[in-house]
Amino acid sequence: MLVIKNAIIHVGTGYIKKNYDILIKQGIIVKIGQDLKYNGCEVIDASNQEVFPGFIDPVSSIGCIDKTFTINDQNETAHPVTPDLKIKYAFNHSEVMFEGLHQVGITTIGASPGNTNVLGGQMAAYKTWGLNSAKMLIKEPVGVKGSVSNLVKQTYGKRDQAPQTRMGIFKVLNETLAEAQGELERGGDCADDEKKSIVKKILKQEIPLFITANKSVEIAALLNLLKQYKIRLVICGAYQADRCLESIKKMEAGVVIGELVFLTAKNYNNTDLYRLAQLQEEGIPVSITLSGESGPVGKVKYIWNAIELYKSGVASEEVLKMMTINPARMLGLEDRLGTVEVGKEADLVIYTKNPIKSYFAKVSHTIIAGKLIEQKGGDS
C-alpha cells in the first residue's frame, strides 16, 4: 500500500483537488480524500506538489527504432498494406530511446508502426517501466497504424511501385477497405486471412484506425475517402488539421498533433494550435506525441509540446487532457488510465510545480502500476 499525502491533484478531467490524499492498493487507486486514515503504508508527502495522471504518448515507434536507423523495425517496406503485422514483435523495452520516458512523467505509450505504409500494422499499449515487454503490456492490439503522408510515396514511388502519388495512396487505401466492406455486407462465410480480418475489425469499429496525415491536402483527402465508411479514426501528425476542422468534427475523428519543435515543424506548417484545441470543446479528443514526420524525438520535447499549446492560449487543464485522458480514450484505455480517480490504475507523476506553466518544475516521483519508480539522474 502506498499513500500520497496532501497533494494538489490534477484529475485529468479539468478539475483540481487541493490538499487531498491518494490511497493505492495493489496498483489501483482505491481512495481519494482528505485526511485519509491509513496504516502500514509507504507514505509520500506531496505537500505543495502537484500530482498528474501519468502522461500518455498514443502513437510512438520508440523502442522499435534507433538514431542510426540500423534497427528500423517499425516499417515493413516490402508492401504498403500490412495490417496483419504486429508491433509487439518489434518492441524492445530496453532500447536506449525508450529508457527513462518516465523521467518526464510518460507512463504509457501506444507502440506503433511508422509512416511508410498505407496500413502498417497493429499497435500495442505498454507501460514505460517493467522487467520485460510482456509484463509492461497493457493491451494489444489497440489500433491499426497507417499513413497517407509523403513518406509512403517516397518509399514505394522511388522503386516505381505503387503508390507513387497521392492518388495511388488513396486508391490502395480505398480498395483495401472496399473489398473488406463488400464481404461484410454480403455476409456469409469468407475465408479470412489475418489481413482481411483485421480490416473488417476496423470497419466494424472494433478497433480504431490511426492514420498519419500531415498536410491539409492529405487530411482533407483522408476524411473525404473515409466518410463512406464507419471508422473510429485518429489523425496523426495533423500539422495542418486546423484547416479541416469541420470535416474532422463530422467524422468525429481524434487528432494527435505531431511533434512541433524538431525540424521546425510547427512553424513551417503554420499550425494554429489554439484553433486545433477548440476541437476539444466539441468532444473531439486531441492529444500530443513525441512522434514527428520522420519518427520519434527525445522525451523533453513532450513537455515542450504541451508548453507550445499552453503558450498558444489553451488553458493548462485542457492541455493536460491532451496528455492523459484523451490519448487514453484513443487507445481504448479510458476505463483503466488517464485520470486520477478511484478504480483507475495508479500511474501517476508528481511534479514540484505544474510543468505546463513553469520550467522550474521537477519530477519528484513517478508511480507506475502503484510502484514507485526509482529516478535516475535526469538526462534529456
Place this chain on the structure above:
Amino acid sequence: MLLIKNAKIYSMVAPAIEQGDILIENNKIIKIGQGIEEKKAEVLRADGLIALPGLVDAHTHIGGMNFSQPTHTDDLNEMTNNITPDLQAIYGIDPGSPDFAYAYQNGITTVAITPGSGNVVAGWAFAAKTYGKNIFEMCIKNPIALKVALGGNPKRVYGKRNQQPSTRMSIPVMIKDLLSRAKEYLEKKEQAQRENEELPAYDRELEAVIPVLKKEIPLKIHCTQFDMLTAIEIAREFGLDFTLDHAWGASEYLEEIVESGCKIVFGPIGSMKSLGEARLIDIESVVELDRRGVLVSLITDAPILSIDSLLHHAGEAVRAGCAVERVLRMITINAAEIIGVADRVGSLEVGKDADIVLFKGLPAYDTKAEVIAALIDGKIVYSA
C-alpha cells in the same frame, strides 16, 4: 531617439534595475538607468515588462538549411571534398528564409550561422542580425570561427563512398595535416615578409586557416561524448582557441574541459538517443560547467530544432538546477562572447547596439513568457 520607460532591466552586466529606462539614439544605447528624461525622444512604455538584450544563438544553420518537405534545401554541406576551409557559410544563406522572422519574433536578434558537419573541415561560420533583406548587410562579423566536425557525420558521408574518413581514427589525422600545412605556410609567409623574399604561392585553403592559427578566431568543433578528448588534444597541440559544439556527455569530461580553457556551445537537446554519439544528452552538465567558470552558451541548431526552442532549452537548464539569471547569460552575453561579437551585442550597455527584447513574463522560468517587442539596431522589428 527612442526612450524605453519603466522596464525591469536585466542588462547581464549589473544587477536587475527595477523600473529602468533605456535611451537609444541612432542604433546605439546611449543611456541606461532610472528616471531618464529626454524631450526629443519617442517613448516606448514598458510597464510590467522585462527588458533583455536581444537573445543570441551561437550555432544555427538558418537560411541555409530546411529539411522539411517539400522545400528541402541544404546549402551548408558541400560534401564533395572532406576538407573545405575556404568555404564561407555566408554564401549559402537566403535571408528570405522564414526562420529569420521566427528568430526575431521570439527575441533572438543575433545568430551564428555555420556550415554543417558533413565535412571534416567545413568552412567559415559568421554572425548576423536576424532582421534584414541582405545577408551581407545583416552580417556582424565574418569569419567568427572555422567549423570542424568530429565523429559520425563526416564518417557517414565519406565512409560510404570508401573515402577518408571512414573511421574516427582518420579524422584527427586529417585535421592535424591541414593545420600543420597551414602553420608551415604561415611561417614561410612570415619569413618571406621579414626577409623581403618572394612569398610562397598563394593557397586559398591555407589562408582560410590562418586566422585560427593566429587565434583571431576559434575552431568551432562539432563533437559529443568521447570525441571531446580528440578535440582537446588537437587544439592543445596547435595552441588554438576552440569551442566544443553540441557537447553531449560533457558531464563526464568536466575536468578536461575546464583544464583545456575551451568554451561550450551546448545543445540541442530532446534529440533521439542512441548508443555512441547520442548516449548521454545531459543539459545538467551546463549547471556544473557554469559553476566551474566555463563560458557556456545554449543553442538550437536551428532549423534542426525550431529557433524559438532556445527558450525551451534555457528552461531545461533552469529545471536542471541553474539560476535563471545564469541561464539568461547563456543565451545572451556568453553566446555573444563565444562568437566574438560581445563588443556589439549580448548585453545592455551604453555604446552597444540597441538590440533589446521586451518580455511579458520571465523567460526560462515562466513557460508563457511572451515577446511584446523586439528591437534590432534601435528599430522596432516586431511588436505583439
